[in-house]
Structures are given as structure tokens and as C-alpha cells.
């Protein structure tokens with residue numbers, strides 16, 4: 001497949017920075033003299049959803065087998081990247097849909113011609129423009145990718161990393177936890193955990209796979225993972241498979257293995273179950289990757305008594321919404337660890353959020369084998385000494401490899 005048209009406009013030559021069409025102006029005594037309002041507006045000129053897919057997609061609960069990228073261009077030549085963790089074709093339709101009536105639009109209709117700096121207003125306008133068919137789930141997923149791309153543009157336009165625009169930096173790096181699917185056997189779980197620790201990870205999470213089929217096997221797998229992980233932090237993601245009583249039984253049986261958290265033991269709609277579970281066990285309960293928008297997270301934090309909330313920035317409403325969720329969680333004395341099982345675009349967004357929030361320090365680092373995850377960025381993030389550095393380049397601080405996009409693009 002030939003390189004896409006946008007790849008020919010290679011802003012890597014300028015770092016994707018805002019061209020100096022509006023030079024800074026300073027008056028006497030150094031006060032800033034703003035340019036005329038009309039001159040100071042940037043306009044969105046293109047909103048492009050791009051679907052990537054591996055040639056063979058399996059039933060494994062591995063979101064790196066396909067992807068929906070959102071690329072937004074402006075009249076100043078600045079572009080931004082976002083990413084959506086959803087059903088790519090469904091989310092793309094929400095971006096591309098023509099106007100149906102006054103409050104039933106596709107997102108592109110809302111965005112074209114608008115100033116990306118009106119990012120709060122754009123979020124609310126997208127929400128209002130889709131309110132009959134949106135409000136939660138896939139519409140918020142699609143909005144998340146758009147919002148991420150807009151923050152990338154804002155950073156590039158101001159020559160600032162996104163975390164500075166989000167309010168500053170509590171930290172310059174995040175502690176990475178290795179995140180993988182649980183293998184089928186205890187021996188494999190032990191070996192994998194040992195390998196990740198030897199690579200420098202100080203935290204490891206196993207999830208989904210065989211977990212939830214048999215309580216005895218789950219306990220055996222968790223014990224093996226602890227044996228391999230040593231004193232590293234160990235987390236287990238049950239993948240929504242338990243009833244409340246099952247979760248209580250297993251949590252008590254593995255108490256001696258000192259899990260750092262048990263993730264999504266119950267289906268996401270079992271709010272009452274989460275509240276009952278939290279009152280019965282000592283292990284931290286983590287949940288939230290299935291939720292979208294701050295309203296859902298408010299319910300999860302207030303009503304379910306969970307210990308760690310896990311919004312996915314590519315599903316929960318982008319950085320604009322997830323920052324609000326983080327503040328709400330902090331007010332409730334709940335920690336936030338963003339869910340992230342996609343590519344380096346989402347990883348970058350997570351790093352900027354983690355830098356800008358007080359109540360978070362861990363970042364999920366997927367080790368899925370997909371080349372979409374592994375190769376999409378020209379400079380993939382590296383784990384050094386168990387940590388990943390927060391990008392300091394303008395915007396999200398990443399660049400997408402056009403050859404990889406061309407290779408896996410299906411729409």
C-alpha cells in the first residue's frame with residue numbers, strides 16, 4: 001500500500017511545531033500584545049479515522065490486534081494523533097456520520113472549521129450533538145480519540161508537552177507494570193513473571209486467559225505468578241468472570257500472596273456486587289476500564305467503594321474527561337491507574353495524565369506481541385529501570401510511523 005497523503009507532508013522536519021506565522025509581540029515594559037482575534041484562530045480542516053488490523057485476528061482478549069487512529073489537521077499545518085480502543089468500524093462511523101437532524105450529528109460535522117483551543121467547548125458540543133444515540137460507550141470512545149488528537153495539537157501549537165497544559169508535572173517518569181494475558185499453565189505463569197522481573201519490572205499483571213473458569217486453577221495460577229514475581233507488585237485481572245461469592249472466596253484463598261490489586265472480578269454492571277465485595281476482602285479492588293464519561297466514574301467511585309479506578313483515556317472521554325475523573329477520584333481518596341492496552345499513542349496520553357495528577361504513579365505497559373502495538377511509533381517507549389519517562393517534546397511527544405500505518409491499514 002502506498003504511503004498516505006499525510007505522510008508526504010512530513011512535519012517531522014519541523015517537529016510538527018506551529019510555523020511562526022504569528023510572531024510574538026511585546027510592547028513597552030514587556031507586556032504581550034495579542035494579535036487580532038481573527039488572526040489568532042486556528043481551524044480544524046480534516047478529521048481522518050484510520051483503521052489498522054492484523055491479517056489474522058483471534059478470540060484472545062487482546063485489543064492490539066486492530067486499532068482506530070484519529071488524525072486531525074488544522075489550517076496551520078499542525079496535526080494531532082489520537083487513538084480509540086473500541087470496535088474500530090463502529091467508532092469510525094460515529095466520526096463520519098452525516099447530520100441526521102439538529103442533535104444527531106457525526107463528530108466530524110461538529111469539528112470542521114472549529115478552533116482546537118476551544119477544547120472544553122468542543123467536548124461538550126460533541127456530547128450534545130450525539131446525545132440521542134450517545135452519552136456512553138462507543139460515542140464516548142470515538143470522542144476520546146478526537147480529544148486526544150486535539151490535545152496533541154494544542155501542545156504542538158504552544159510548543160509545550162501536554163502535561164504542562166494539563167496543569168504541570170507531579171513526576172517526570174511513571175512506574176511501569178508489565179501487562180500480559182494469563183497463560184494456560186502455572187509453570188508458564190511462574191516463568192513469565194520471573195522473566196519480567198529480570199527485565200527490570202517491579203510490578204506485573206496477569207489477566208483474562210483461563211482465569212474465571214475454575215477457582216482452584218485460579219488459585220494455582222496466582223500462587224505460581226507470585227512465586228515467579230518474588231517481591232514485585234503482582235496484580236490479577238479476573239476479566240469480569242466471578243460472582244460476588246466467588247470473588248470473596250478466591251480473594252481470601254490468595255490473601256497470603258499479597259496481590260496489589262484484584263481487577264474487574266465482577267461484570268461492570270454489578271455495582272451492588274462491587275460494594276459488597278469491597279466490604280468483605282482486604283485486597284485492593286480495581287475497576288473502571290469498561291466505563292466511559294465522568295458520570296459513570298462518579299457512580300463507580302461513590303457507590304462501589306473500589307480502591308483503584310482505571311479509566312482508559314481512549315474510551316473514557318479522552319484527556320479532557322479523564323483529568324476530571326482523576327480529580328474526582330482524588331477528592332474521594334481513590335487512586336487512579338489508567339487502563340492502557342493499545343499502542344504508544346495511548347501510552348503517551350497516559351504518561352501526560354500521570355504526570356499531571358497527584359493520585360497516580362503506575363502505568364500499564366502492554367507486552368502484547370502485535371506489531372501494531374510494538375512498531376507504530378517511530379520512537380517506541382522504553383522501560384528503563386522499571387520506569388517510563390514522561391515525554392517532554394511538544395504535544396503528546398510522539399510521531400507515528402507512516403510505513404506501519406500503510407502496512408496495516410484496512411480503511
Ligand SMILES: [Mg+2]
Nearest residue numbers: 237263264289
Ligand atoms: Mg483489565
